[in-house]
Amino acid sequence: MSTPIVEMRNIEKHFGNVIALAGVSFDVHPGECHCLLGDNGAGKSTFIKTMSGVHQPSAGEMVVQGKTVTFESPRDAMAAGIATVYQDLAMIPLMSVTRNFWMGREPTKGSGLFKRLDIEMANETTMAEMRKMGINLRGPDQAVGTLSGGERQTVAIARAVYFGAKVLILDEPTSALGVRQTSNVLATVDKVRKEGIGVVFITHNVRHAMAVGDRFTVLNRGRTLGTAKKGEINPEELQELMAGGQELAELEGSLGGTV
Helix, strand or coil: CCCCCEEEEEEEEEECCEEEEEEEEEEECCCCEEEEECCCCCCHHHHHHHHCCCCCCCEEEEEECCEEECCCCHHHHHHCCEEEECCCCCCCCCCEHHHHHCCCCCCEECCHHHCEECHHHHHHHHHHHHHHCCCCCCCCCCEHHHCCHHHHHHHHHHHHHHCCCCEEEEECCCCCCCHHHHHHHHHHHHHHHHCCCEEEEEECCHHHHHHHCCEEEEEECCEEEEEEEECCECHHHHHHHHCCHHHHHHHHHHCCCCC
16 A cells, blocks of 8 residues: 555644543554544544644654654644634635635736736636536535535635645535435545545445445544444444444443333
């Protein structure tokens, strides 16, 4: 297998006396979708924020393309090619798809007093990148607020890919979507993976993970319970691992199998 783009080695994160991550190891390779599963409170959010430069780890090592790195901010992570698409998407609904796509990175033409937004280039690029992802917009000036949840996810993913993401972290991208929108987002994840980008897919939905995942790592109370490749584990086993199978079995035993 290829060298991982990103490796997280024995990452710990403490908030005072609270241990949010207790030695988590995780990596992602080019063209791979590595799913990180866990229930609420498992440590998924803290892990994402540590990987994307929001938090600095209390202990452990982060390696990007073979070099040990320290991220002081999300900007450092983005410069290293790690892009994160959060659940809230950080988009402005009343603004156009083009404006949201280029937000903070607007292309310009001219110089000095004549420097201005290159709207033609911005519009053409936005339409082309969205078409690549299977979304045909009515026009580049279409407001983001008129798009479906799945299409908004695709705008955010397309933007990250266009601006050079080597690793794309997706935070619960299908959690609030219907069946059709979910399948569109999963298809987009597959397209991104085929471009050689590593995808970290955070979810608590085993079915969605199994649809696109190449490897699966389960988090529970800030620890990894194990990693399995596609074909090594079935959905029921993954669900049980995520729910804390051993604890559940013990509870069933103590209650006489009534759980």
